Amino acid sequence: MQISFDLIIASLIDGLLLGFVYGIAAMGLTLIWGVMNVINLAHGPIIALGMFSLYFIFDLFGLNPYVALLLVAILGLLLGVLIYFVAVHRVIDAPHLSTLLATFSINMIIIGLGTAAFSASPRNVDFSLGSLSLGPVTLLGTRLVAAVLAVAVTGGLYLFLYRTRPGRYIRAVANNRDAAELMGVPSAQILALSFGLGTMLAAIAGGLIATFFPFTILAGGVYELKSFVIGVLGGLGNPVGALLGGLILGMLEGIIPAFMPTTWVPVLEFLLFVLILLVRPQGLFGARK
Amino acid sequence: MSTVRKYLGLIVTIGVLLMLVAWPAITGKDITRETTFTILLSVALASSLNILLGYTGYVSFGHVVFFGLGGYVGFYLMSAQGMSLWISMLAGGVSAGVLAFLLGKAILRLRGGYFALATIGINEAMRAFINNFEPFGGPTGMTLNFSVYRDYGGAGQALWLSYYVLAALTFIVLIVSYLVRTSKFGLGLLAIREDEDAAEVMGVNAPNVKTWAYVLSAIIPGMLGVLFFFKNGSIEPAPAFRLHFSIEMIVMVMLGGQGTVLGPILGAYGYQSLRGFLLTSPIFKDIQLAVAGVLLLVIVLFVPAGVVGWLRQRVPVLRRALQ
Numbered sequence: 204m205q206i207s208f209d210l211i212i213a214s215l216i217d218g219l220l221l222g223f224v225y226g227i228a229a230m231g232l233t234l235i236w237g238v239m240n241v242i243n244l245a246h247g248p249i250i251a252l253g254m255f256s257l258y259f260i261f262d263l264f265g266l267n268p269y270v271a272l273l274l275v276a277i278l279g280l281l282l283g284v285l286i287y288f289v290a291v292h293r294v295i296d297a298p299h300l301s302t303l304l305a306t307f308s309i310n311m312i313i314i315g316l317g318t319a320a321f322s323a324s325p326r327n328v329d330f331s332l333g334s335l336s337l338g339p340v341t342l343l344g345t346r347l348v349a350a351v352l353a354v355a356v357t358g359g360l361y362l363f364l365y366r367t368r369p370g371r372y373i374r375a376v377a378n379n380r381d382a383a384e385l386m387g388v389p390s391a392q393i394l395a396l397s398f399g400l401g402t403m404l405a406a407i408a409g410g411l412i413a414t415f416f417p418f419t420i421l422a423g424g425v426y427e428l429k430s431f432v433i434g435v436l437g438g439l440g441n442p443v444g445a446l447l448g449g450l451i452l453g454m455l456e457g458i459i460p461a462f463m464p465t466t467w468v469p470v471l472e473f474l475l476f477v478l479i480l481l482v483r484p485q486g487l488f489g490a491r492k
Numbered sequence: 493m494s495t496v497r498k499y500l501g502l503i504v505t506i507g508v509l510l511m512l513v514a515w516p517a518i519t520g521k522d523i524t525r526e527t528t529f530t531i532l533l534s535v536a537l538a539s540s541l542n543i544l545l546g547y548t549g550y551v552s553f554g555h556v557v558f559f560g561l562g563g564y565v566g567f568y569l570m571s572a573q574g575m576s577l578w579i580s581m582l583a584g585g586v587s588a589g590v591l592a593f594l595l596g597k598a599i600l601r602l603r604g605g606y607f608a609l610a611t612i613g614i615n616e617a618m619r620a621f622i623n624n625f626e627p628f629g630g631p632t633g634m635t636l637n638f639s640v641y642r643d644y645g646g647a648g649q650a651l652w653l654s655y656y657v658l659a660a661l662t663f664i665v666l667i668v669s670y671l672v673r674t675s676k677f678g679l680g681l682l683a684i685r686e687d688e689d690a691a692e693v694m695g696v697n698a699p700n701v702k703t704w705a706y707v708l709s710a711i712i713p714g715m716l717g718v719l720f721f722f723k724n725g726s727i728e729p730a731p732a733f734r735l736h737f738s739i740e741m742i743v744m745v746m747l748g749g750q751g752t753v754l755g756p757i758l759g760a761y762g763y764q765s766l767r768g769f770l771l772t773s774p775i776f777k778d779i780q781l782a783v784a785g786v787l788l789l790v791i792v793l794f795v796p797a798g799v800v801g802w803l804r805q806r807v808p809v810l811r812r813a814l815q
Binding site: 236290294298300303305308310315316318319428431432435470472473477480484 | 551616782
């Protein structure tokens, strides 16, 4: 099979742009893991809620999707704080099984209510920014903006974590919760805030994905699994690693279909995932555990 | 009398199960048999998982991979090679056990959340692989020729046969589960659950013991997969490797009480009855998943030891009877 070079470049860039958004989703997962050692199994449904919130704000109020995204982010933050106090706080020090099941029960609740409320028929945000042609490569406007926003969100998160007082508290709690408490850090609030930031990132990723793919309430599941893969790739608990991991995964998804049927992509992704867990559980870029 | 006291836990467990099994056999109704089939399948799967999850404390989120792989291997032997159900079930169990052995050597080194993530990854990788594996029919899966059932006395008879085979397997799982719990091997597992490093210091060969617990918990699900899809008549990647099914097994173990022999039986029975009720109730039909989620959350937050564990804590008299 003759593979056209242009085609590979085009799908590579396409994958790379998607990778930025994957990175944002994974960052949400990995932030929660890094701060409180909780794997948030409600991640996928929250991504899906991000998609639906954007859809409804855009559809009902006619707001520009990127303005709507701001609202989606706030809703995501509030939802996360709520989930933390309802489901996670009581079992935060219990064995892993408890937090896994607690967040999974939130997953079931969201999916159950979501299916009843929104049905299973796919929705679509009818919005386009045209496209940009550079030689053989055509870039969709929505994907370009999504990538730029993803970088902006990462920068914002970095500034928040390193330049503000709550951010410093979050890092302190992640480092050593007991010591942070002794220093007067209100750990319950900080944990809730961290959980909220994690779900906020998930909701933003969902909102961005909604601008280019159709979705149902179940659509988040795929991105949840991708977030696991990326999170492990970049090192669980490492937000910058998550963005890089997202780019790697996006590129792989862009390149692999040029050489073999698309259906092989998940096989390779998950094999890579298990392999990295075994060989380098701290991730490709992580040094700290 | 002292023997009765000694084995009271086992007697109670077997007694509860006998009542479950006998119910459809007495009524002879197909619908009762189907309901009980679902419950028994859940009991057997949950009890198998309990050996790893409850005794050893390792959370296998992708345990359904053994059910699916065993099912696929056995189904392939039945549909493409014309082998009997018995040989196929054996092959399904063996392949699940071998997979668990190989995986166990690798991923049981991971602890806590990392292990749980790895099991999810393995299940997804396997599902994606089978989806592309042409000998197993790829995404469309395989179907059994209807004439296969003739060897088992026709389709109607084959359903009863499947039921009794399932009942026998469930008894085997529970006896194995009881033996493990009361053996030195089981004591090693419980020690690993409490503190793995301390257990190793005390002379438990943790890597080996964990691997064998993993293998033990995988074999019966592999055989059940063959039986289930034999009864079903067809197999596809999505239902064979459904992650949600895996998590349901964990919920049942938690509901009844992890680390107990009786717990998974009560948990599976309770979960399936509740699910049946919600699915048929006009009020909860649409939001059955959400109601189940709320219930799970309440259990995780307030009764983490499950029904049996809670009873054992509150009513010490029952401790001997509820193993």
